[in-house]
Amino acid sequence: MNNILGKNLKRFRLSKDYTQEQAAQLLNISPKSLSRWECGSTMPDVMLLPDIARLYCVTVDDLFREESIAYENYASRLLAVYEATSDINDFFNAEREYSVLIQNGNYTMNDLRSYAILYQYLMMNAKTKSLQLFQKGLDMGLENDPKTYHMIERQRMLLRSQIGENEKSIQEYTSKLADNPLDFYNHINLLVAYLFANDNQNALNVFLEAVKKFEDQALLQTLGGDIYRNLKMYDEAFACWDKTIALDSEMVDALWSKAFCLEELGDYKSAYSVWEEIIAWQECRGYEIEVEEVKKLAQKCKEKIKA
Numbered sequence: 001m002n003n004i005l006g007k008n009l010k011r012f013r014l015s016k017d018y019t020q021e022q023a024a025q026l027l028n029i030s031p032k033s034l035s036r037w038e039c040g041s042t043m044p045d046v047m048l049l050p051d052i053a054r055l056y057c058v059t060v061d062d063l064f065r066e067e068s069i070a071y072e073n074y075a076s077r078l079l080a081v082y083e084a085t086s087d088i089n090d091f092f093n094a095e096r097e098y099s100v101l102i103q104n105g106n107y108t109m110n111d112l113r114s115y116a117i118l119y120q121y122l123m124m125n126a127k128t129k130s131l132q133l134f135q136k137g138l139d140m141g142l143e144n145d146p147k148t149y150h151m152i153e154r155q156r157m158l159l160r161s162q163i164g165e166n167e168k169s170i171q172e173y174t175s176k177l178a179d180n181p182l183d184f185y186n187h188i189n190l191l192v193a194y195l196f197a198n199d200n201q202n203a204l205n206v207f208l209e210a211v212k213k214f215e216d217q218a219l220l221q222t223l224g225g226d227i228y229r230n231l232k233m234y235d236e237a238f239a240c241w242d243k244t245i246a247l248d249s250e251m252v253d254a255l256w257s258k259a260f261c262l263e264e265l266g267d268y269k270s271a272y273s274v275w276e277e278i279i280a281w282q283e284c285r286g287y288e289i290e291v292e293e294v295k296k297l298a299q300k301c302k303e304k305i306k307a
Contacts, residue, residue: 006040008063012056013038015070026055075101075111079118086125094118127163131156150185154192161196169193184214191223200230218248225254229261237261252281259297268304275301 013023013034020038024031027048036042044052053060057077062068071077078094098115101107107115134156142149157169173190180186187210194203207224214220225240238261244254255278262271275298282291 003040004066005043005063006038008065008068009034009052009056010038012058012068012070016056023055027051072108072110073097073101076114079114079121082118083121086121091118091122091125127159130159134159150188153185153189157189157193157196166193166197170197182213184210184217184220187214188219188223191220191227195223195226195230198230200227203227204231216247218244218251218254221247222251222254222257226257229257229264234261234265252278255281259301263301263304268301272298272301272305 013020016023018026020031020034024034027034029048033042033044037044049060049063053063054074057071057074058068059077059081062077071080075094075097078090078097082090082094095118098111098118101111102115134152137152138149138156140149160166160169170190170193173186173193176183177186177190187206191203191206191210194200194206203223204227207220207227210220211224221240221244225237225244228234228237228240238258241254241258244251255274259271259274259278262268262274275294278294279291279298282294
C-alpha cells in the first residue's frame with residue numbers, strides 16, 4: 001500500500017481540523033474506509049482522488065508527495081501551481097477556481113489578495129512571453145518579410161512603453177540611426193520611440209530631419225501630423241494628414257487622427273464628415289466588424305452637432 005498517501009491523508013485532514021467522521025461525511029464514504037486509507041491498509045478508488053484533493057485544498061499529485069502542504073483553499077493551491085509552471089492552462093485552472101469563490105461570496109481578504117497576485121503573475125509572464133515572441137520574429141530577419149518586421153519593431157516599442165522601458169527603444173534606435181542615417185525606418189522607429197515616451201519635441205526634431213530626405217513617405221507624414229497635434233500646432237498637423245492621404249489613400253490612420261483632432265477642437269461637423277470617410281473606406285474593403293465601432297463614434301459626434 002502507499003504509505004505516503006495514507007500519511008498525507010491524515011496530515012491534510014488534521015491541518016483542516018476535520019475529524020474522521022466529518023471528512024468521511026464530506027466525501028460521502030464511511031469513517032471506517034477513511035481510517036483504512038490513512039492507515040495504508042487500503043487505497044481510495046482512483047475516481048475519488050480529485051474529490052479528496054479538493055477537500056484538502058491540494059492537487060491529486062500532492063496526495064502522493066512527501067512534502068506537500070494543505071493550502072487555505074483550492075484556489076490558492078492552484079495559484080501556487082501557476083507560479084511554479086507559468087503554464088497558461090494552470091492560470092485558467094486557478095482563475096476558474098477564484099471566480100467560483102467570488103461568485104459564491106465565499107472569499108476572504110486574503111483570497112482577494114492572492115487572486116490579484118494571480119493576475120500579477122499573468123501580467124509578468126505575458127510581458128516576458130510577448131517580448132520573446134517579438135524577438136523571435138525579428139530574428140527571422142528583415143529580408144524574410146520587411147513589412148511585418150517593421151510592424152513587430154513598432155509593436156515591441158509600444159509594449160516597452162507600457163512597461164516603462166521607453167529608454168531601451170530610444171537608445172536602440174538612436175544607435176541604429178547614427179549607424180545608418182539613410183535607412184527610412186531608423187528615422188521612423190526613433191520618432192515612434194519618442195512619441196511613446198511623450199517626448200514630442202525630440203520626436204519633432206527627428207521628423208524635421210527625416211522629412212528632408214523622405215518627404216513623400218505617407219507613414220512619416222502621418223506621424224508628423226500626430227506630433228504636431230500633440231504640440232497643438234494644428235495647421236501643421238492637418239497639412240501632414242492631408243498630404244498622407246494624397247500620397248497613399250490606404251493610410252487611413254491619418255483620417256482617424258484627423259477626426260479625433262477635429263473633435264478635440266470642437267469642429268464636430270467636419271469630424272463627422274471624416275468619420276463618414278472612414279466608414280466608406282472600411283465598408284468598401286469588407287471590414288464588417290470594424291466599421292460598427294466607427295459608426296458608434298460617428299453617431300456620438302453627430303449628436304454633439306445637434307447639441
